[in-house]
Amino acid sequence: MSAEWIAVDWGTTHLRAWIFEGENTPAHSLSSTDGMGSLDHDGFEPALLKLISPHLGDAPTPVICCGMVGARQGWIEAPYAKVPGSPPNARGAARLVAQDPRLDVRILPGMSQAKPADVMRGEETQIAGYLAAHPNFDGVLCLPGTHSKWAHISAGEVVSFRTFMTGEMFALLSKNSVLRHGMAGDGWDDAAFSAAVDDMISRPQSLGSDLFSLRAEGLLNGLSSDSARARLSGLLIGLELAAARPYWLGQAVALIGNDTLASRYAAALAGQGVVAQMLDADAMTLAGLCSAHKTLKEI
């Protein structure tokens, strides 16, 4: 049976596709490591076909994509939609003429904000997915990740947003800096995490010296790698919460992320008295692509 349409989440490191044969739930879920970051301009169509061609019929099949595939270095550039504004749907998508006539590719744009300058690609589709199920939401969405996003949502629009390099800094510091010597394994220490979040909320300027203290505590006092890793995470997430305070203070907050990381943000927010709703990032991406598919049919 061939696909009615195909939803695609195409990020820097991964390509994922969901094959829809009927209306509501995907019949197949596929993925590869052909991320945008590893592809030349001519590599996108073959990478996509490698994954989905068994599911293509003779007629053109709508393929709705989100993520870095629409960046300047992607397949084709899908210019940013503006903030404040609604997350983009199929009307704002870039349409692509593929070599293979069985493909009818639409690439959803990201969103940009003029001041402070900021951009997102992929998260806007998760936001659209959340809004499809919560059209009257007025509050704040937090999307933890390599580049965490905080977005203020009102009346179906993204009113403002900010990006934080928290996840990328954690990866660099834990794997590539002098701190890597004290971070073996993958254990955790809840108390060390919470204390570090509190430290940053009250003294954010201490980040630079608090980071090196992880090394010194390891050398002088045998700080465990579990505690060091949890404390590093707490320092960086705490710094993010300190800066994002205008977003979460007194607001309804929903967290869209993967289980482990989102639960750490939830714990950090709980320490500040904020109880956040938690939602799965993949489910929101898929819901956002489905929402775009609905608007495609209305064009």
Add this chain to the structure above:
Amino acid sequence: MSAEWIAVDWGTTHLRAWIFEGENTPAHSLSSTDGMGSLDHDGFEPALLKLISPHLGDAPTPVICCGMVGARQGWIEAPYAKVPGSPPNARGAARLVAQDPRLDVRILPGMSQAKPADVMRGEETQIAGYLAAHPNFDGVLCLPGTHSKWAHISAGEVVSFRTFMTGEMFALLSKNSVLRHGMAGDGWDDAAFSAAVDDMISRPQSLGSDLFSLRAEGLLNGLSSDSARARLSGLLIGLELAAARPYWLGQAVALIGNDTLASRYAAALAGQGVVAQMLDADAMTLAGLCSAHKTLKEI
């Protein structure tokens, strides 16, 4: 002519030696890339001999070393001297029995602080060099670098110190993060640097989002790589100054560093109304090793 004694600065990435044939100034200055980080335990003596053996006579020659060579993963561990206390001299050095009888090796220890936990190896010798020329100094020494140090000095002792990962974070973010895309070349922008320092002094918690703004400003507004690099440096040095304020506020400050980096710290401090004395880091290292040599003769 053979050496009377040899001064050695042995860090993670470099080995440097100064050959003294008389008393006061070195007759030769030598260096190699046989840093401590690239050597096994058995590699230290051959690396040293490769550099200095032409200068050794038949009698044992004192070789006074400072830096990471005395760390746990170094040649032999020279246990930390305690803060508060004087920077270590030859009396506190670890003595090493080398295979080659022409070597009489002494390794100066670093210093450690119990609370907040902190360590230095190498900078204590620069501090000793500064104190040799300024024995009555009461104030603050700032030693910019991969791991910048701020030390409060009084009555010939290091009263307290803190380490900041500023230089290492700059290297990671400018070379290994998403920000590398906007940092080509090696130009500079004074105004962008100063504005970033001011931003961090007034709002240190914004670091995470201010970092990603460099990327967004590049994508949306064509921020130049010169401005982006200077702004990144200003954000990180500004965060350090915000945390080190108790060190520099109302104090006599001397900067010990290399020309370019130290001049950036001087500019940042000048923006806060602090005029810092500037001293060359290599000259201070050599002065510290000479000071240790004097105490060796008194043992």
